[in-house]
Amino acid sequence: MRAIRDHLRRVSRPADARPGRRPPGAVTHPERTDDPAVLRWVVHGTELPFTGPLASAPGLDGLLGGDLEAVTVTPGAVLTTAAPGRSWRELGPRVRAALGTALGSVADWLPGPGARRLDADETLRWCARELIDGPVGRIATAHGGAIELVDAHDGVVRVRMHGACRGCPAAVVTMTQRLEAQLRRRVPDVRAVEQA
Numbered sequence: 001m002r003a004i005r006d007h008l009r010r011v012s013r014p015a016d017a018r019p020g021r022r023p024p025g026a027v028t029h030p031e032r033t034d035d036p037a038v039l040r041w042v043v044h045g046t047e048l049p050f051t052g053p054l055a056s057a058p059g060l061d062g063l064l065g066g067d068l069e070a071v072t073v074t075p076g077a078v079l080t081t082a083a084p085g086r087s088w089r090e091l092g093p094r095v096r097a098a099l100g101t102a103l104g105s106v107a108d109w110l111p112g113p114g115a116r117r118l119d120a121d122e123t124l125r126w127c128a129r130e131l132i133d134g135p136v137g138r139i140a141t142a143h144g145g146a147i148e149l150v151d152a153h154d155g156v157v158r159v160r161m162h163g164a165c166r167g168c169p170a171a172v173v174t175m176t177q178r179l180e181a182q183l184r185r186r187v188p189d190v191r192a193v194e195q196a
Helices: 002-012 088-103 120-133 135-142 169-186
Strands: 027-032 038-044 052-056 068-074 077-082 145-153 156-163 192-195
Touching: 027 088, 038 088, 038 169, 077 088, 120 135, 120 145, 120 156, 120 169, 135 145, 135 169, 145 169, 156 169, 169 192
Parallel strands: 156 192
Antiparallel strands: 027 038, 038 077, 052 068, 068 077, 145 156
């Protein structure tokens, strides 16, 4: 009976009400950057409220100014800068838990100086550019081609294929299974990726 009661308590409480828990659908994973002090947390399933420095967020406030020197928000990711003398081996689990709490209440995030809100098209364009300049573009380059971002509007990303990618049947796979799939994880409202 006690086990059933405990189970009911756990499932009746909203998932994002517990500290360190992300809202349903929000997923994050860390990625290294060129700067060993900076860790990039890719966020899927939750639209971040602005781009630029973060002044305050539930869960992260206890780390800002102490363990973390800075937190910067970009569309689809949060960059965390460790304070001098801190290691990611030590900080990683605490930052992940704090970020999980923060993602449960993005409406309460306070932007720092110079931060700005992005509309849906700017967010989509930013994320598409990041993927084209990064992992998806590297695939095209490795095969002798290139991908150019032409436009991002109303949930549709338009790209132009160059070099070996132009007219290649595998380019469709790169566009849909790579670019479009990764965009959907970052920006759930993506409708399509099309060739211009």
